[in-house]
Structure formats: C-alpha cells, structure tokens
Amino acid sequence: xxxxxxxxxxxxxxxxxxxxxxxxxxxVEKGAxxxxxxxxxxxxxxxxxxxxxxxxxxxxxxxxPTFLRLFRPPQFPAESPYPRRLDAGSDWxxxxxxxxxxxxxxxxxxxxxxxxxxxxxxxxxxxxxxTYVNQLGELVATQRSTLITY
Numbered sequence: 001x002x003x004x005x006x007x008x009x010x011x012x013x014x015x016x017x018x019x020x021x022x023x024x025x026x027x028v029e030k031g032a033x034x035x036x037x038x039x040x041x042x043x044x045x046x047x048x049x050x051x052x053x054x055x056x057x058x059x060x061x062x063x064x065p066t067f068l069r070l071f072r073p074p075q076f077p078a079e080s081p082y083p084r085r086l087d088a089g090s091d092w093x094x095x096x097x098x099x100x101x102x103x104x105x106x107x108x109x110x111x112x113x114x115x116x117x118x119x120x121x122x123x124x125x126x127x128x129x130x131t132y133v134n135q136l137g138e139l140v141a142t143q144r145s146t147l148i149t150y
Contacts, residue, residue: 023105080149088146
C-alpha cells in the first residue's frame with residue numbers, strides 16, 4: 001500500500017473494494033492430507049485409509065474440508081494501516097471434494113472495507129472473499145473471511 005496518512009490509506013483501501021488478486025496455485029498431496037488429518041486428530045477413514053476410501057462414492061482418499069485453511073494466499077488486495085489484527089471469523093461453502101492430485105487455484109477479492117469507531121478507537125473491518133477452483137474448472141469452495149484491524 002502506498003504511503004500517506006492513515007486517512008489517505010484507508011480511502012485507498014475503500015476505493016479498492018472489488019479488487020482481486022491471484023490466482024495462487026496449490027497442489028493437494030495424499031501425504032499432506034494424511035498428516036493434516038492426524039494433526040487435527042480426525043479419524044475419518046476417508047482422509048487416511050485408501051482401501052476404505054476406494055469403496056466409497058469418492059473412489060479414493062479425499063481431504064477434510066478444513067484442509068483448505070492451509071492454502072493461505074501470500075498477498076491480499078489491500079493492507080490496513082492499523083497494526084493490530086483480529087480474526088472475526090470465516091464462513092465456508094463446499095461444493096466439490098478436495099482430492100489428492102488436485103491443483104487448486106485460489107483468488108482473493110476485497111468484498112468490503114468499513115471504518116468504524118469503537119471503544120478503543122478507530123478500526124477498519126475488511127471482508128475478503130476467497131474462491132477455490134480445481135484444475136477441471138470446478139468450484140471447490142468459497143470462503144468469506146472478516147478481519148478487524150485497529
């Protein structure tokens with residue numbers, strides 16, 4: 001984000017609503033799926049047991065939906081001038097299973113930027129929309145994430 005006063009930087013961010021970055025590309029690996037499932041202590045055999053997973057409608061191991069949290073884009077369309085950050089949550093929608101070997105393209109769009117006055121002073125509320133599309137052009141998931149900076 002270019003220099004300038006905090007007010008000028010916030011005005012630039014608000015003006016950039018709708019800006020998009022990406023795609024950021026990630027590959028889904030079977031070993032990473034298994035490690036992730038073990039790390040979050042999720043015993044579902046769909047994530048870890050190839051023999052079991054082959055007998056299901058998926059035909060093989062798939063990733064837990066939360067696996068997409070690993071795919072954090074390296075850059076967002078706007079950077080708040082406020083140094084403190086609070087993750088205000090995410091809403092996810094899932095459309096297709098995430099499979100070993102998938103190549104996922106993630107795009108990030110700044111959906112809204114609103115400055116508000118709070119008890120501790122000014123804050124900027126940023127809402128990001130992330131889309132995850134596989135190599136077949138299928139929408140795998142969307143994420144709407146809110147960040148409060150102050």
